[in-house]
Amino acid sequence: MPDRLLEVSGLGKTYGDVVRTVALQDVTFDLQRGEFVSVIGQSGSGKSTLLNLIGLLDTPTAGRIALAGEDVTAASRGRRGALRNELIGFVFQFHHLLPEFSVLDNVLMPGRIAGLRASLLLPRAEEALGLLGLEELRDKSANDLSGGQKQRVAIARALMNRPALILADEPTGNLDSENTKAVYELFRRFNRELGTAFVIVTHDRSVAQQTDRILEVQDGRLLQDVANGYLGAADGSAAGTASASSAATISPVSGMSLMP
Amino acid sequence: MLSLSIATRFLRKSPVQSILIAAGIAVGIGVQVFLGSLIISLQSSLVQQTIGHSPQVVVAAASDGRPVAYTAALRRVLTAQPQITTVVPQRSFSAIYRSGGVSAPLQVVGGDLARLDTIYDLSGRLSAGSARLGPGAILIGKDLAARYGLAPGSRFPLVLPDGTTTDLTVAGVFDFGSTAANAGTAFVGSSLAASVLRYGPDQYSSIGAQLHSVFASKTVAASLAAAPALHGLKVSEWQAQNADLLSALKSQSASSYMIQFFVLVAVALGIASTLAISAVQKTRQVGILKAMGMRDGETGRIFLWQALLLGLAGAAAGVAVGLGLIGVFTLVGRHNAALFPIHPQVSFTLLSFLVGVLVAAASSLISARRTSRLDPIEVIQNA
Numbered sequence: 031m032p033d034r035l036l037e038v039s040g041l042g043k044t045y046g047d048v049v050r051t052v053a054l055q056d057v058t059f060d061l062q063r064g065e066f067v068s069v070i071g072q073s074g075s076g077k078s079t080l081l082n083l084i085g086l087l088d089t090p091t092a093g094r095i096a097l098a099g100e101d102v103t104a105a106s107r108g109r110r111g112a113l114r115n116e117l118i119g120f121v122f123q124f125h126h127l128l129p130e131f132s133v134l135d136n137v138l139m140p141g142r143i144a145g146l147r148a149s150l151l152l153p154r155a156e157e158a159l160g161l162l163g164l165e166e167l168r169d170k171s172a173n174d175l176s177g178g179q180k181q182r183v184a185i186a187r188a189l190m191n192r193p194a195l196i197l198a199d200e201p202t203g204n205l206d207s208e209n210t211k212a213v214y215e216l217f218r219r220f221n222r223e224l225g226t227a228f229v230i231v232t233h234d235r236s237v238a239q240q241t242d243r244i245l246e247v248q249d250g251r252l253l254q255d256v257a258n259g260y261l262g263a264a265d266g267s268a269a270g271t272a273s274a275s276s277a278a279t280i281s282p283v284s285g286m287s288l289m290p
Numbered sequence: 291m292l293s294l295s296i297a298t299r300f301l302r303k304s305p306v307q308s309i310l311i312a313a314g315i316a317v318g319i320g321v322q323v324f325l326g327s328l329i330i331s332l333q334s335s336l337v338q339q340t341i342g343h344s345p346q347v348v349v350a351a352a353s354d355g356r357p358v359a360y361t362a363a364l365r366r367v368l369t370a371q372p373q374i375t376t377v378v379p380q381r382s383f384s385a386i387y388r389s390g391g392v393s394a395p396l397q398v399v400g401g402d403l404a405r406l407d408t409i410y411d412l413s414g415r416l417s418a419g420s421a422r423l424g425p426g427a428i429l430i431g432k433d434l435a436a437r438y439g440l441a442p443g444s445r446f447p448l449v450l451p452d453g454t455t456t457d458l459t460v461a462g463v464f465d466f467g468s469t470a471a472n473a474g475t476a477f478v479g480s481s482l483a484a485s486v487l488r489y490g491p492d493q494y495s496s497i498g499a500q501l502h503s504v505f506a507s508k509t510v511a512a513s514l515a516a517a518p519a520l521h522g523l524k525v526s527e528w529q530a531q532n533a534d535l536l537s538a539l540k541s542q543s544a545s546s547y548m549i550q551f552f553v554l555v556a557v558a559l560g561i562a563s564t565l566a567i568s569a570v571q572k573t574r575q576v577g578i579l580k581a582m583g584m585r586d587g588e589t590g591r592i593f594l595w596q597a598l599l600l601g602l603a604g605a606a607a608g609v610a611v612g613l614g615l616i617g618v619f620t621l622v623g624r625h626n627a628a629l630f631p632i633h634p635q636v637s638f639t640l641l642s643f644l645v646g647v648l649v650a651a652a653s654s655l656i657s658a659r660r661t662s663r664l665d666p667i668e669v670i671q672n673a
Binding site: 078082087088107108111112113114115116120122126127128129130131135139140142143144187 | 299303578579582586665
């Protein structure tokens with residue numbers, strides 16, 4: 031398995047044919063498996079566009095993207111969908127849960143789309159719910175949850191297919207500071223214990239400080255790509271393209287047992 | 291199947307919308323089932339009234355007034371036809387009832403009572419007297435009897451084609467349910483008719499037959515006409531002689547098809563528009579499902595399944611509504627002799643059910659297509 035999970039080179043996105051709006055241009059970076067990265071930038075800087083492109087939700091107008099060694103720049107809609115399902119978990123600012131379904135059904139959904147066999151589906155979903163402390167909410171409607179609960183369900187859903195990469199777009203944008211802290215602790219824990227790579231889009235520098243590497247986007251360009259010496263990175267996979275600058279401490283969560 | 295389970299969930303979570311669509315389909319299919327059964331029953335009732343009690347295929351001599359020899363060969367050809375249920379050789383002539391200065395023209399049919407019963411059901415439709423066709427006996431219609439004050443046992447002088455008069459006795463009075471038949475037809479025994487017509491034992495004026503399916507008369511007549519045993523004979527069938535009735539039946543069918551077609555169009559438009567609204571309402575959910583990797587076709591199938599489920603439920607309820615309407619009509623008809631009986635048409639009802647489901651499925655195509663084409667980024671970006 032190559033260590034390089036994502037390769038982005040010369041990536042650009044321009045909207046409109048007549049009035050052209052350049053949302054992103056000439057962005058180049060690699061992402062290793064198990065990296066914990068944040069993308070920061072002002073509102074409208076292009077960070078969400080970058081996330082949508084590397085999440086294969088959108089297609090670039092320039093440059094190239096390779097995911098897990100496969101060039102996906104011009105992949106078909108079907109192929110991009112299959113790769114999203116298999117390799118990528120999403121956590122959006124607005125949760126994007128399915129309101130018609132229960133908490134459990136929402137978490138199960140990526141597994142059911144993947145066609146996971148029944149014997150694997152429920153234990154995995156229950157494990158994800160357990161990791162996020164959602165056991166008691168499993169049969170509740172997704173509509174009946176608080177914002178923090180919804181975001182935890184969205185995270186459990188993102189974990190369901192054991193993706194190599196979780197993309198989170200302002201995942202704590204609607205949460206209070208307590209829930210925000212809890213969410214980043216969970217991210218860090220899954221990063222450490224499952225080896226899941228994270229790319230977290232945020233406009234909050236204090237949040238970014240807790241990641242191993244910061245990509246700063248400004249006016250659609252990658253302004254800087256710096257390593258952030260996070261102390262708790264268990265597997266030492268934190269990329270070091272720049273000097274370590276800060277540290278944060280998150281208490282490790284005990285009693286976690288992960289299924290194969 | 292994931293798309294089916296999502297479709298079920300979507301339907302269950304919008305119960306009012308789901309029930310309204312299903313009710314729309316139910317009304318449409320209910321009208322279909324009722325209207326179809328009504329028209330089919332009306333037509334078969336009309337056909338039954340018109341030709342149910344008369345020969346549907348008639349073999350006669352090529353020239354009028356000549357007898358047909360009812361030979362063993364002819365009998366074999368007729369009985370070999372699988373469509374033919376009964377064969378009745380008969381001897382008919384025109385005569386006049388004349389008594390005390392009044393006279394009435396009559397078409398007199400002579401034959402064996404048992405044979406004649408297979409077509410005319412004289413024994414079953416007797417309103418007075420007894421069904422006997424012995425020597426000197428005549429069965430007359432209700433209207434003739436009423437007009438001239440005749441009853442069983444009355445003297446019945448009959449002027450024969452040769453001008454002579456024979457005195458008969460009324461044995462019974464029948465009611466065919468038609469004034470023309472009740473006033474203008476009479477039945478006598480076969481030997482009496484033979485002597486009037488001066489026919490030999492095997493000679494008849496015509497051989498009538500009834501069929502399993504009255505609309506097979508054309509084919510049966512054509513097949514009989516081609517048989518060597520019928521060489522020199524003339525085969526006629528009821529459809530050629532009732533062109534007006536047939537064209538009325540056809541126009542009735544055509545107008546019924548028109549109504550049914552537009553009912554289905556209305557049902558289809560109703561489902562299509564409601565599903566289109568539902569598809570718009572579910573755009574966000576579809577976008578989320580696609581973001582998680584659900585394939586375009588699978589998301590499209592969610593709406594196909596919804597339409598199929600609604601179609602199945604609606605069409606099933608529609609069949610119940612239709613049968614219920616038929617029940618009500620039958621109940622009302624019991625107390626109203628002017629109404630004819632409606633019989634539920636099993637194959638037509640099944641067809642209506644199937645058409646209902648298919649129309650519903652077809653109505654989902656717009657929504658399914660729209661859903662298939664949705665790009666998840668549209669939803670994610672516009673959250």
